[in-house]
Amino acid sequence: MELLVADWLKFSDVLAMLADSVVDYGSATHLNMPEARLKIVLDFGVHSKVYTMVLAEQARMLTIGKLAAIAEISTDSLRYYEREGLVRPASLTRAGYRLYGEDSAQRIQFIKHAQACGFTLAEIRELLELREHTTACCSDVRRLAxxxxxxxxxxxxxxxxxxxxxxxxxxxxxxxxxxxxxxxxxxxxxxxxxxxxx
CATH class of the missing domain: 4.10.810 (Virus Scaffolding Protein; Chain A)
Known part of the structure; x- marks a missing residue:
């Protein structure tokens, strides 16, 4: 049986969801949980066990402390970048902790380099938006530079x-x-x- 959940769950929490979530019965019963972050495989047998596997994407997530250490900035600076809309957490744990993707470290390096070149945070936000805009072209970035x-x-x-x-x-x-x-x-x-x- 496969169950997708937002964070590490106790076995009792998993069992409590079964009644409302079961879609199909059998040796590979599936549960439909759209907020999925982890995949839990339940083996209902005499020796029933819960096997928890962190999905590849979730395993690469970084806490705010780890991301700050990698990017060589303070957590306060990281929170400030987030308030300014320059960095966004990829997800939150059930406890409300921010989780960032690996690309966030590269994004922060981009921000720091742009700051060193004299760009303000507002201008850096515009550069980041251009980088993510499918219709933007190099001339738009050149104009700002x-x-x-x-x-x-x-x-x-x-x-x-x-x-x-x-x-x-x-x-x-x-x-x-x-x-x-x-x-x-x-x-x-x-x-x-x-x-x-x-």
Whole structure:
């Protein structure tokens, strides 16, 4: 007899379901359980035994702790990615624990690499959606990459301007033990606040 259930069940739990679930009788009675995760084979004989086999897919599932360790992130980060819609658990145990597929580790590496390239989580979500969209093409991804590059270049330009302004203020500061009220850097910042160039 084959029984499909959502999690490891006690033998008594299995027997309790028989009355409502039996579809066919015989040496290979089948039970129809759509929430299946595990396959349990029941051998009704004098020496009745319950043989529990984890389906190949279920056996490869990862708990949140294992996935976090493999991906080298904290469980808090993983939960945050999940709240942001970047990672989704494949299933839940009867106790409510999240189970993730093996592909989740690769997905997290994709997210981390994209972050290192400057993409925001919202942009990464868009990239992931494009990757899973059957009608999307490479030009859609390229457009996002070009937009990000232009944003980064604009940011670099702004940072260079800030750096030059700091160079001027630093060079104008004597660095001596003079009163703070006479500090050239603070004076330059005050002038900048009033709209004057430092």
């Amino acid at each position: 070009v937009e990000k590059k232009l944003q980064i270049e604009a940011r670099i330009k702004a940072l260079k301007t800030m750096s030059k302004a700091l160079d001027i203020m630093i060079s104008n500061c004597a660095g001596d033990a003079i009163p703070v009220g006479e500090c050239a850097i603070l004076a330059a910042l005050e002038e900048a606040k009033s709209g004057k160039k430092p």
